[in-house]
Amino acid sequence: AQSVTQLGSHVSVSEGALVLLRCNYSSSVPPYLFWYVQYPNQGLQLLLKYTSAATLVKGINGFEAEFKKSETSFHLTKPSAHMSDAAEYFCAVSSGRDDKIIFGKGTRLHILP
């Protein structure tokens, strides 16, 4: 069985500060890992994905995530937060055998001026 745990349902950072959203996964097989972003009243948009290639994955809008097998983590970071980054972020895991994705509960990112 696969699952993801996102630490912190709400995270607040100041504009220009480092963004760090935490995600830990559980998987019995080598996982595919994803981060999605959801803006209000919109669907989910893929930020980045890990598919067993490079452990440091770069995504859109300046976000990146690092796969750490020893820590079963896939934390999302961005060096400098922008007001437009305020949204809900979802970490997700897939077995890679099929297209099925299991989502975490989400972390709402607030950007303080």
Next chain:
Amino acid sequence: EAGVAQSPRYKIIEKRQSVAFWCNPISGHATLYWYQQILGQGPKLLIQFQNNGVVDDSQLPKDRFSAERLKGVDSTLKIQPAKLEDSAVYLCASSLEREQYFGPGTRLTVT
């Protein structure tokens, strides 16, 4: 490239009424998903289609929810009768090579 289309965007109904949602996936995407996203939670898979066949409907409350994908393209999700706890956003997604693309969702409010 056109994205996943869903309609309606918003729907308000009374409990015990029926409702239907429509989804048009990205052209060429064989796999289609319906998710339920309750406020404050991540999306939960309701049903997965591969072309017009059901791959997984283990999380679909079959006593009130039904879904079909005729001709392997468009899909409809129906709830009959609706309950208060069905209030949620219903997301449709289609996939190609293990990357899912989401539509904007339908926000259902059951009163």
